[in-house]
Amino acid sequence: MSDPSRDAGLGPASSPSNTGFDAQQVVQDRITNRAFTEWYSEQQFQTNILEGQAYFNGPSPAKDPERHSPSRLLECHRKASYARQNAPREGTPPQGLFWIGSEFEEQVVVPFLQSITTPDTYVTNSLWIDAEIEAEGTQHTIRGSTDPAIVTADAEPLFVTEIKTTTSLDHLSGPKPHHRAQLYAYLYALDQEYDHSITEGMIVYGSRTTLDIKPFHVEFDPDVWERVVDWMRAQTEYEQAGELPPATPEREWECNYCSFKHRCGQADTPYTDIGIEGLLPVFDGYDRQNLREYLDGHVDRGARLTPTLAHQYPEFAAEYGTYDWSCSSCGESYGWDELDWDGDTDDLPFCPACIELDNLVTLSGPEADVQLNIA
Template sequence: MPSEDTNTEREAESLVSDTSLTDLVATISETKFSEWYDERQIEQNILDGKPYFNGPSQAKPPGKHSPSQLLQCHRKATYTRQNAPREGTSPDGIFWIGSTFEEEIIVPYLQDVVPDGLYVQNSLWIDSTVTVGDSEIRVRGSTDPAIVTADGTPILVTEIKTTTNVERMSAPKPHHKAQLHAYLHALDEDYAHDITNGVLLYGSRETLDLEVFNVAFDVEFWERVVSWMAKQTDYEENSELPPASPERDWECSYCSFKHRCGEADTPYQDINIDGLLPVFDGYDRDALEEYLDAHADADARLTPTLAHVYPELATEYGAYDWSCPRCGETYAWDAVDWDCDTSDPPFCPECANNGELLTLSGPDPDTQLKPESGE
């Protein structure tokens, strides 16, 4: 009679012989991981009672502001708030690291060090208004962990950020300070006792070293933040693309909208919030799907350039045609032979037959969405 070990070996051999190594490797891929992680996030949002996070982001009304977007470049804020298609790699990985750092390291740390009689609450919801002239500006969002009493009354609010290096930090970043001020302003209005101090805590993503700043509410600084919100509201109420106004010189290099804005080495400048750049392939798959889903009612599709990069998305969402700016001829995205080199777009076959070499393009961003959609 065969031993149990012999049977186990035979079962393992059978599994190996029945499993294609190619198929096995194919299950461990970037696409499969993305699908797995997306589904996992959907389930978590439902579990947390926040199923609304599973749909595409909604454009923000002009008079409503999120603390995390304050005191930044006005143009970048408009692109972000109005869901312009994001360029480059999605920052979701950084957000995940920040969330994990907060939940698994900082919250347990705070729970261990707060004095007896005080507790750590994961977050506090704020919803406040600020009067500017005859208008009211609304600020809504949730804080990072707060130190509270047994009945939930806040004593100290924190804002937790991760960064590459904390060694050279001598002061909190202004837009993070603005975020914390929004929380302090709202909470001070909601509770009978003064709430005038918060903590900005930075953690290194590489070493877990900390840099902590005590931030006292500064009326003059808050007035600067309110002025920024009022100006941002005016731009959006008037459907005006704001000027590019980075708070720091290096911001444009890392901005997710630098090509659209005109701060990159592509032939685009001052593009408004809607539409994809015609001959540009610098959108990742997640950003594209989010954009296409958010503008589904406006019949958003891929540019022919992006259809070549993501043919499976072209099958799902459709793609615009190539068009020639000279002769007006149009061609289906896959009807023209092209090697996907954006520095060398395909030539128009009709013009080439007439001895002219003119390149094709996709539709301009401002003509891509149906106007009757309300976009």
């Protein structure tokens, strides 16, 4: 009896069983967190181009001190400055939370609103706002997009929502202050733009685990809005003066989840009160995507990798360049890959020149405040 594989022109190495095992091994080797995050980033990149939003690819421009985003109102002043001025983010971007929030809004909330609105009104995914607010002689601008809104047939807004997802609804007795401030910004801007009054909206919290919702009706309060305007004024003054604002979280636990907690000094690391610019020396807690966005956003100012990060992301070293190791004792410097070091930040390399003098001095990268070419 003839061998079917040979009759088909296939050698023994290409038999179905071997091919299957080879494919299984290839797939198994390719299922890694790094491969997945790179794939997901590429999907987002392509989607932004497809939808005519290529400006979302890459770092956002730093905000002018007088310009504010609704989503950052009443945040910790220092966190707001770090985010607004593109300080390097620590940790991993919460892509899952963003995706769940977006899907919950588009696939659940919008269809629900469409099912309950009246026959002569409609639902829109978002409305653009652009308003000016004067506070103590300074003209502030607030710009952004609302969440779904109920509108007329002419697309004029009647009722605005703000959609937030959360782990649990159990202890939620009212809107969080910064969410209320965000909705107030939308109401204020839309009320200024349209002839009819727009003073009411709703903040809807959705559980990421049960899909239950908890809605809170909100009516614009001028007194509370004045507090929001005061926050904008203070934030603008800090940034106009080039000052690092104070750390003012609403709740202490917020620092645990902040993308700048090491830089700020709210983590178990030796950093504190670091300014907006530069990467933390001898720190390896930057995610690949965050690091690339930071470097791309500061490439015109000479941004490079610290030696620690060059060891962690050697493929970036050739693309962006690196700083050298430096010795605080003798002043000698060494290329990031000149020394035999395994990348363990708890066991930094010693200065070779100082070792010859029987002096053990660990090397470091440049401090954050001297890394960029600051005019």
